[in-house]
Amino acid sequence: MTNTAIEFTGQTRPQSERMKFLRRLLKRKTVAIGLVILVVFVLLAVLAPWIAPYNPYKLSIVNRLKPPSGVYWFGTDEFGRDVFSRTIYAGRLSLLVGAAVVTLTSVIGVTMGLLAGFFPKLDAPVARLIDAMMAFPDILLAIALVAALGPSLATVIVALSIVYAPRLARVVRASTLVIRELPYVEAAVSMGISTRHILTRHVLRNLVSPIIVQATFLFASAMLAEAGLSFLGLGVSPDIPTWGTMIAAGRQYVGQADWMTLFPGAAIVLSVLSLQMVGDGFRDLLDPRLKKDI
Template structure:
């Protein structure tokens, strides 16, 4: 076994002994499994109306209660997790692709560093949610446009991380040797640079996942997210505002779903950061 593999296994064992990471992983697995198996585990159809049963408090028939149209809150929360995970995965994929392209270009090619850095600075000068709202307003509200808007919004975060790591790696002896030997630029980037950027990209992608999930809920809460036909945690919170005093469960359970999901991703991200950070590895 190589030294790198042994170090990774040791770090993985240390990670699995962290109760916070285990709790985050357990919550995330529960959310993912519920979303994937939504038609099987949800007791009712998410949009099934039953005016006779509107605003019922939690009971055996409706563990999370019902909303103002008699729809089952538990079923809607489970199906809303599907939308949230779908959006977040799309945002992570798009922002990672854009962030890696911009970050590597800025860090490896010195002539592109200044213009790309100014572009990233300009994008990051706007609050994330305001930039996302502006992009959704320009493109029109839908599932696809929310993914595109949030992917563009969070791409600068990954780009800055990738740029900083690329600037360091570009000066490493093996990169300089590969350039000196005349290897094609694409081969240097793929074989010698991107492989060494995998760890910081993975860690940052975890935090982007959590941020995208929270941003999607915020956009839906403001009414500029996905179609209202789709149940989302944000729209459930928005519709429950009018009944905050008389039927608090309309906001409590969707809010808890958001908090639990985002918290689980933050805990996992912290654990992964500890695992891949060389300074923390040495301290162990």
């Protein structure tokens, strides 16, 4: 009976803590609004085949440059394609790129930061590598990498991951330098516990909060950078709808068909803004220095 009670308490405590954290997070109006907007974009992207009223690739020259109406909610483009359908399909690609970049960036950045912060011999060369990569403007380095490797979806993901990995690595390195000197880590080292176990169980677990915060900001930056590369013609194939390519095509019709740039541009602004709002909320709640102000 006692063991069952203990087991039940141990299971409910993490759940209650998560619910408490979620309630505190949603108390902030900006975070709640950001989450709602983000959820809407995710649902639109996932359910795009069922929500889109028209085929985003189907040409209809007869209906070209139609203004927004009950038939075409966001109007049509220069080839008669429905802008609303293309906008929500483009969101699928942007979210995919953002998620893939964050995943790959986390692997590269966390690995570099842990190695530099925990092993003194590797600190200097890895830190210099991080500084050298961050010396270049992000978008210029991304353009150079995509131009060298050739424009494609995989190339964009890899290039942006390489560009943003030093940002995360710098944060992880700084936190690891502090955690490495804590008594419980020194005790684990003196007890002969394997380095791998110390890094994963003692160091990495205490880096979850800053990694999550940085991941939200990197997600937004990756989506914005992907749109910029697509606008410049260095993203995916022009046949695939992206917010960047839609804006690039619509700039020729500014003043004549403003909706071609208005709605994709609004989608970029809202999606990036929602991620920034959520990231600010996570930062305020997970950073001990800012908890007193909440």
